[in-house]
Amino acid sequence: MNILVTGGCGFIGSNFIYYLFEHYSDVKVINLDKLTYAGNLKNLVPIEKKYGDKRYFFIRGCIADRELVPQILKKFQIDAVINFAAESHVDRSINDPAPFITTNINGTQNLLEASRQAGIKRFIQVSTDEVYGSLGPEGLFSEETPLAPNSPYSASKAAADLLARAYYKTYGFPVIITRCSNNYGPFQFPEKLIPLAFLKARQDEPIPIYGDGQNVRDWIYVLDHCQGVDLALQKGEIGRVYNFGGNAEKPNLEVVKAILDFLGKPHTLLKFVQDRPGHDRRYAMDFSLASRELGFKPSVDFKKGLELTLNWYLKHQDWISEVQSGEYQNFMRNWYKDRT
Ligand code: NAD
Numbered sequence: 001m002n003i004l005v006t007g008g009c010g011f012i013g014s015n016f017i018y019y020l021f022e023h024y025s026d027v028k029v030i031n032l033d034k035l036t037y038a039g040n041l042k043n044l045v046p047i048e049k050k051y052g053d054k055r056y057f058f059i060r061g062c063i064a065d066r067e068l069v070p071q072i073l074k075k076f077q078i079d080a081v082i083n084f085a086a087e088s089h090v091d092r093s094i095n096d097p098a099p100f101i102t103t104n105i106n107g108t109q110n111l112l113e114a115s116r117q118a119g120i121k122r123f124i125q126v127s128t129d130e131v132y133g134s135l136g137p138e139g140l141f142s143e144e145t146p147l148a149p150n151s152p153y154s155a156s157k158a159a160a161d162l163l164a165r166a167y168y169k170t171y172g173f174p175v176i177i178t179r180c181s182n183n184y185g186p187f188q189f190p191e192k193l194i195p196l197a198f199l200k201a202r203q204d205e206p207i208p209i210y211g212d213g214q215n216v217r218d219w220i221y222v223l224d225h226c227q228g229v230d231l232a233l234q235k236g237e238i239g240r241v242y243n244f245g246g247n248a249e250k251p252n253l254e255v256v257k258a259i260l261d262f263l264g265k266p267h268t269l270l271k272f273v274q275d276r277p278g279h280d281r282r283y284a285m286d287f288s289l290a291s292r293e294l295g296f297k298p299s300v301d302f303k304k305g306l307e308l309t310l311n312w313y314l315k316h317q318d319w320i321s322e323v324q325s326g327e328y329q330n331f332m333r334n335w336y337k338d339r340t
């Protein structure tokens with residue numbers, strides 16, 4: 001099978017490419033990535049060395065490029081497209097929504113259209129629980145929960161989901177949408193809570209906690225998400241939405257305290273700062289449909305997953321230093337300056 005993976009140099013995309021090569025001996029992977037601040041070619045050096053120009057091909061480019069995408073689909077005789085490419089950070093979408101519209105909406109529409117024209121057999125739109133909005137203290141998001149996105153990021157992802165749905169309804173195009181909760185694991189960019197807390201704690205710097213720190217996320221180890229996307233690719237019913245979650249609801253404060261305890265750092269490093277505007281209070285997923293129809297089951301519990309993740313960051317401090325570009329430093333300085 002020839003698979004176009006978009007955004008393969010980002011956090012989940014990189015993990016997914018490793019997952020594919022570990023589980024299949026007959027796949028060819030074409031990775032289309034724009035290499036934004038969040039994309040890192042070095043994530044895939046072992047794959048490039050082992051499979052480069054045989055079963056793995058990297059192309060630097062944008063999913064919104066109307067000439068490039070059809071060329072790739074044709075040249076590599078792509079069977080399936082997995083769309084991970086996105087602007088993915090909520091805080092950045094609050095600062096500057098425009099790139100979220102260009103990539104997450106226009107880019108997805110371009111991929112859908114080119115894939116439809118090329119007769120692609122399967123298209124997985126990788127989406128998020130954030131499209132459902134926010135929960136109170138009780139209840140779970142199901143695939144039937146109405147979409148109610150609260151940030152420019154989640155609104156752009158919801159728009160992409162609706163376009164994917166429309167391509168299925170209007171053209172019978174074989175799309176499947178997957179919606180997953182918060183991922184953590186190797187290669188996550190240090191603007192997101194877990195790697196950011198690790199980085200700050202290691203440097204004995206204060207860790208910013210938005211609001212009262214009681215916002216809840218359902219954490220899933222990234223390889224469990226990869227397993228879910230692969231199951232959707234292999235067995236999913238076209239036109240369906242599948243939720244994935246980790247069965248690990250945690251308030252942010254508990255997550256950051258666990259990181260400090262693991263590193264033997266004091267809780268005095270916690271610093272409560274101004275809340276994120278429109279901050280969703282709680283996410284929690286009902287993924288019984290994916291369990292029933294696909295056999296999806298998260299296999300790494302939060303304690304084990306956090307240990308694996310923090311040990312990976314401890315071993316790859318060169319990686320975390322290298323990704324801290326000038327652009328990253330600027331964003332972090334400006335964003336947190338306004339909040340403290
Ligand atoms: P990421 O920010 O780490 O990586 C995004 C990748 O996409 C980068 O390599 C970047 O260079 C690439 N990219 C950005 N714009 C592009 C464009 N126009 N054309 C081609 N490539 C482009 O993101 P992530 O955390 O790995 O998320 C991947 C996908 O999974 C996203 O669609 C996100 O919405 C979804 N998702 C993420 C999570 C999570 O917890 N991180 C949870 C659920 C769903």
Ligand code: DAU
Nearest residue numbers: 088089090128129130181182191192193208209210215252
């Ligand atoms: O739920 C899935 C989503 O998870 C994905 O769709 C997004 O792409 C991904 O970025 C993630 O979004 P969150 O906003 O939940 O992740 P983030 O790591 O930014 O924040 C996690 C929680 O921690 C959230 O409640 C905000 C809080 N937080 C975050 C940062 C960066 C803090 O308290 N302090 C911080 O400095």
